[in-house]
Amino acid sequence: MSQLTFTLNDGNKIPFLAFGTGTSHFKQDVTEPASLAIEKGFTHLDCAQVYQNEDTLGAAIKASGKPRESFFVTTKLSSALEPGDTVSDALRKSLTRLGLDHVDLYLIHGPRVSFKDNLKETWKGMEEAKRAGLAKSIGISNSGAPEIEEILSVAEIVPAVNQIEFHPYFLSVHGTTYELNKKHGILTAAYSGLAPLHKAKGGPLSPIIDQLVETLSKRAGKPVSPAQVLGKWHQAKGNVLVSTSSKAERLEEYIAIPTLPDLTEAEVKLIDDIGRTHFFHLYVGILPV
Numbered sequence: 001m002s003q004l005t006f007t008l009n010d011g012n013k014i015p016f017l018a019f020g021t022g023t024s025h026f027k028q029d030v031t032e033p034a035s036l037a038i039e040k041g042f043t044h045l046d047c048a049q050v051y052q053n054e055d056t057l058g059a060a061i062k063a064s065g066k067p068r069e070s071f072f073v074t075t076k077l078s079s080a081l082e083p084g085d086t087v088s089d090a091l092r093k094s095l096t097r098l099g100l101d102h103v104d105l106y107l108i109h110g111p112r113v114s115f116k117d118n119l120k121e122t123w124k125g126m127e128e129a130k131r132a133g134l135a136k137s138i139g140i141s142n143s144g145a146p147e148i149e150e151i152l153s154v155a156e157i158v159p160a161v162n163q164i165e166f167h168p169y170f171l172s173v174h175g176t177t178y179e180l181n182k183k184h185g186i187l188t189a190a191y192s193g194l195a196p197l198h199k200a201k202g203g204p205l206s207p208i209i210d211q212l213v214e215t216l217s218k219r220a221g222k223p224v225s226p227a228q229v230l231g232k233w234h235q236a237k238g239n240v241l242v243s244t245s246s247k248a249e250r251l252e253e254y255i256a257i258p259t260l261p262d263l264t265e266a267e268v269k270l271i272d273d274i275g276r277t278h279f280f281h282l283y284v285g286i287l288p289v
């Protein structure tokens with residue numbers, strides 16, 4: 001199945017759906033779950049230095065037998081640089097673990113956590129890593145207005161992506177981060193994007209999602225799931241959706257999202273309006289509130 005892609009501000013393409021190797025796979029061997037995701041059609045694989053599984057993600061990529069160009073691999077600079085290391089040195093270590101000669105996207109993982117005192121220099125290092133061909137695109141994660149503005153004050157290359165927690169229950173506070181990303185041509189990648197369906201279950205969106213499940217199922221002529229409805233909301237927002245699962249059925253459900261009929265503007269607005277009435281934040285302290 002060919003993947004829906006968005007075009008980044010540097011001209012590179014990024015697949016809409018990503019399979020993540022953090023959260024439930026954190027510090028776990030991901031050879032099996034990542035192989036399953038690849039088998040189910042995921043090409044965008046999201047990893048990080050701190051997940052401590054770049055090596056087994058690399059093993060799954062290799063075992064697939066598919067050419068390197070068929071994958072979009074993201075990893076993240078999570079920890080402060082080791083003494084004497086540049087950003088490129090840290091990325092080379094990740095690449096060795098992944099068994100690759102470049103990543104498609106390299107992100108600063110936690111600017112407020114590990115790079116508070118040297119964010120500008122770290123961004124300059126990210127730019128060097130891109131110029132050296134070690135990363136095709138570079139970006140940030142967990143960044144609000146202060147981090148974005150600090151980076152932009154020195155950037156020759158504007159971040160291509162800002163990967164943040166993002167779902168309708170985030171709009172009341174972080175709708176502005178999404179808008180700021182958009183203003184600067186930075187694509188929002190949403191992690192925990194399906195949280196309203198499980199981690200924040202039973203909120204005010206529940207009846208609306210149920211209603212849209214019915215509407216969209218009729219429009220599609222086949223059953224549509226709540227995750228697919230929320231996935232269509234992310235697609236309409238132009239977000240990359242970074243999710244994960246160890247279950248074949250859920251991976252199949254997610255990968256089918258782009259093939260389903262789109263939500264109308266009114267339906268997207270309905271989700272926005274109800275989402276704004278309730279705030280839920282999973283990763284407290286990572287993004288400013």
Ligand SMILES: NC(=O)c1ccc[n+]([C@@H]2O[C@H](COP(=O)([O-])OP(=O)(O)OC[C@H]3O[C@@H](n4cnc5c(N)ncnc54)[C@H](OP(=O)(O)O)[C@@H]3O)[C@@H](O)[C@H]2O)c1
Binds near residue numbers: 021024047250
């Ligand atoms: N940049 C960052 O700081 C950051 C932070 C967090 C996450 N991430 C990335 O984003 C990826 C996804 O994050 P996420 O796990 O928070 O995404 P998510 O899409 O919100 O949640 C996926 C998880 O929810 C479970 N799940 C799905 N549907 C469910 C249901 N109906 N009932 C109960 N559980 C259900 C899945 O388990 P099953 O295996 O049972 O399907 C899976 O573990 C991570 O792996 C990582 O790559 C990045």
